[in-house]
Amino acid sequence: MIHIAKTRIIKGIVTRHIDSELVGRIESIGSELKLLIIKKFGRSLHIREVDTGSCGACESEIISANNPIYDLQRFGINFVASPRHADCLLVTGPVSKNMLVALKNTYEAMPGPKFVITCGDCALNGSLFKDSYYIEGAVKDILPVALHIPGCPPNPMQIIASLNTFFQKV
Amino acid sequence: MVSPEIVARIKKVLLDFNPLSVCQSYADEIALKVEPRDFKDICLTLHKILSSPIMMLFACDERKVRGSFIVYCVFVDFRNGQWIIVSMDIPQENPSFDTLAKSIHSASLFEREIWEMFGIEPKENPDLRRLRLHDEVWPKENYPLRKDFKITQTGSLSDYKFFRVEGEGIFEVPVGPVHAGIIGPGHFRFSVAGEPIINLELRLGFTHRGVEKLFEGKFFADVVGLSECVSGDSSFAHSLAFAQAAEKISGVMVPVQANVLRAIFLELERMYNHVNDIGGIAIDVGFSFPHSYASIIKEAILQLNEKLTGNRYLRKVNVIGGVTQGIDETKKQLLIDSLESIKYDFNELLKILNSSVSFMDRVDTTGVLRRKTAEDLGVVGLVARASGIPTDLRKYFPGVYGLTKFKMVTQESGDVLARLRVRISEFEESICLIEAFVGKLVKPGDLRVSPKGREGSALGYTEGWRGPVLYWLETNHAGLIERCKIVDSSFLNWQGLSFAVLGNIIPDFPLCNKSFNLSYSGNDL
Numbered sequence: 001m002i003h004i005a006k007t008r009i010i011k012g013i014v015t016r017h018i019d020s021e022l023v024g025r026i027e028s029i030g031s032e033l034k035l036l037i038i039k040k041f042g043r044s045l046h047i048r049e050v051d052t053g054s055c056g057a058c059e060s061e062i063i064s065a066n067n068p069i070y071d072l073q074r075f076g077i078n079f080v081a082s083p084r085h086a087d088c089l090l091v092t093g094p095v096s097k098n099m100l101v102a103l104k105n106t107y108e109a110m111p112g113p114k115f116v117i118t119c120g121d122c123a124l125n126g127s128l129f130k131d132s133y134y135i136e137g138a139v140k141d142i143l144p145v146a147l148h149i150p151g152c153p154p155n156p157m158q159i160i161a162s163l164n165t166f167f168q169k170v
Numbered sequence: 171m172v173s174p175e176i177v178a179r180i181k182k183v184l185l186d187f188n189p190l191s192v193c194q195s196y197a198d199e200i201a202l203k204v205e206p207r208d209f210k211d212i213c214l215t216l217h218k219i220l221s222s223p224i225m226m227l228f229a230c231d232e233r234k235v236r237g238s239f240i241v242y243c244v245f246v247d248f249r250n251g252q253w254i255i256v257s258m259d260i261p262q263e264n265p266s267f268d269t270l271a272k273s274i275h276s277a278s279l280f281e282r283e284i285w286e287m288f289g290i291e292p293k294e295n296p297d298l299r300r301l302r303l304h305d306e307v308w309p310k311e312n313y314p315l316r317k318d319f320k321i322t323q324t325g326s327l328s329d330y331k332f333f334r335v336e337g338e339g340i341f342e343v344p345v346g347p348v349h350a351g352i353i354g355p356g357h358f359r360f361s362v363a364g365e366p367i368i369n370l371e372l373r374l375g376f377t378h379r380g381v382e383k384l385f386e387g388k389f390f391a392d393v394v395g396l397s398e399c400v401s402g403d404s405s406f407a408h409s410l411a412f413a414q415a416a417e418k419i420s421g422v423m424v425p426v427q428a429n430v431l432r433a434i435f436l437e438l439e440r441m442y443n444h445v446n447d448i449g450g451i452a453i454d455v456g457f458s459f460p461h462s463y464a465s466i467i468k469e470a471i472l473q474l475n476e477k478l479t480g481n482r483y484l485r486k487v488n489v490i491g492g493v494t495q496g497i498d499e500t501k502k503q504l505l506i507d508s509l510e511s512i513k514y515d516f517n518e519l520l521k522i523l524n525s526s527v528s529f530m531d532r533v534d535t536t537g538v539l540r541r542k543t544a545e546d547l548g549v550v551g552l553v554a555r556a557s558g559i560p561t562d563l564r565k566y567f568p569g570v571y572g573l574t575k576f577k578m579v580t581q582e583s584g585d586v587l588a589r590l591r592v593r594i595s596e597f598e599e600s601i602c603l604i605e606a607f608v609g610k611l612v613k614p615g616d617l618r619v620s621p622k623g624r625e626g627s628a629l630g631y632t633e634g635w636r637g638p639v640l641y642w643l644e645t646n647h648a649g650l651i652e653r654c655k656i657v658d659s660s661f662l663n664w665q666g667l668s669f670a671v672l673g674n675i676i677p678d679f680p681l682c683n684k685s686f687n688l689s690y691s692g693n694d695l
Binding site: 002007019049050051052053054055056057058059060061062063064067068069079081082083093094096097098099100101102106122128129131132133134135152153155 | 302303304306307308314319321347348350351352353354355375376377378379380381383384395396399400401402403405462465466468469472473476482483485518525689690691694
């Protein structure tokens with residue numbers, strides 16, 4: 001701990017590794033997004049994420065969107081632990097038969113008004129897995145989907161940009 | 171043909187050992203075909219003399235061609251750097267075989283898999299509950315990996331029976347399949363007495379997508395992308411193991427430069443996952459600062475991946491016969507410079523972790539997986555190394571790693587701290603390896619050769635960041651895939667977790683879980 005304090009005093013805040021161009025893009029899209037969130041949701045948007053059979057790459061990118069470089073939280077978007085706290089359900093992966101009930105239950109557990117976002121190509125139409133015997137099909141056939149974020153996996157910048165475009169339209 | 175050494179070694183123990191055929195199709199693969207009645211004894215003997223867990227145990231439906239099912243069992247011989255593949259025919263009427271699970275624990279899950287997917291009964295296996303085809307949604311007697319499987323299902327549904335710990339004051343805590351974090355789905359059922367966990371039963375299979383079936387009937391080149399989507403954070407290891415199996419069947423020699431590049435990318439994948447887990451272990455004890463620091467390093471590596479290959483998860487790099495792109499002088503310089511700053515940041519991260527006494531106190535002696543337990547369970551990869559088992563495919567099947575001074579990392583204590591230390595040492599080792607490999611990159615020559623489809627079967631293997639990733643492929647005369655069996659190390663290691671948490675309190679479970687960090691999708695396929 002002393003080490004941290006010492007480094008902090010000697011060096012000040014050192015933000016390393018970040019491309020200044022990337023920071024500019026995050027800031028400009030982020031500030032727009034923040035205003036939209038304040039306007040449309042009062043102050044913040046709470047998202048519950050459900051994996052219905054994804055490979056884990058989409059999860060990894062959603063986690064990356066929360067890291068200190070992108071830091072979705074500062075724009076008013078929080079990922080929450082319970083569907084009871086959520087305004088929005090974020091679904092990744094093709095819907096495996098085993099997850100169908102869990103997906104529906106999670107959606108039902110959310111208080112209204114609520115909406116659903118799908119993330120990644122698998123969630124749109126099953127992508128590589130659509131011919132499988134164990135895939136129920138697209139998320140949009142099961143729940144009403146308001147927005148799809150394309151990509152395999154979409155990178156954090158794409159996630160932020162898609163959300164921004166979406167809230168501008170609604 | 172000279173019979174391989176392994177036959178003599180088996181004969182020393184099993185005097186009447188008489189295989190139907192012995193065949194060494196590749197330098198690193200020995201296939202033994204045996205009578206069904208001898209199969210069990212031979213597997214038990216190999217398990218003993220090689221002290222190898224069962225790396226794979228799987229079936230193939232060859233009823234159309236040969237009128238029978240075939241069951242394969244794969245062991246690894248570290249001393250000679252070879253894979254021993256034992257196989258037997260199983261007649262198609264009332265297919266069954268003697269269970270290995272009563273003698274070798276790691277056979278149990280594989281046998282349950284064979285039973286649910288093919289309907290071949292492991293006789294006297296005490297636990298035949300289905301793993302991936304959940305009883306609530308998939309009627310019994312629909313075996314999807316049989317060739318004559320039809321998607322219309324008939325039959326009734328039932329419920330899954332969990333093991334139940336009984337007694338005064340015992341209560342159950344069910345968790346999942348939807349968890350609190352941004353993570354894959356799985357169901358954990360804890361039986362606790364007060365705080366300590368007495369039993370943990372895992373029920374996985376929620377992300378089952380029928381991957382193995384999707385490989386069938388396709389050409390190699392069309393399904394490299396599918397292999398990348400088996401487990402998202404091991405995309406490169408999976409496509410590499412798949413490509414290696416396909417290359418062995420095609421009989422092509424991959425250029426050395428391509429192999430060096432593959433090793434660099436494999437190590438980059440290891441680095442971003444290890445640093446992610448180091449941060450994850452910190453956040454699971456509520457220490458958020460190093461987690462943020464680690465996630466910056468992870469992001470730096472992901473961005474480096476993107477600059478080098480165009481993809482953050484190193485997808486679309488591997489093709490059958492080589493890699494799609496090389497590393498030119500500018501990229502080489504970028505890689506070296508980035509590694510330098512990553513190394514500096516990583517050392518800072520270690521200083522933060524090491525200077526916190528309360529953090530060290532939490533991870534020390536938590537979630538111990540003792541060496542004996544680990545050996546009995548047949549645990550592999552990073553988890554095994556943290557419990558003191560020297561097992562690393564990079565050491566025993568070196569390939570291009572032979573060009574470097576690769577050091578295998580092991581720890582003795584088997585707790586969360588040991589797994590953390592293995593990660594830290596492997597991260598540092600990976601940096602050294604990449605630096606060594608970059609020195610081996612010469613002027614770009616051919617990075618890929620074009621493969622030909624052929625009939626045959628082969629095993630592809632690589633040491634991903636979790637542990638070995640194995641692909642067994644079989645093709646027909648047209649070059650189409652007949653069977654693709656995938657074993658991610660998560661499949662072998664999940665059982666380790668349920669033993670490591672025993673005696674720990676439930677609040678420490680996320681910590682133990684993170685220190686294993688196994689793949690849901692790699693396990694569920």
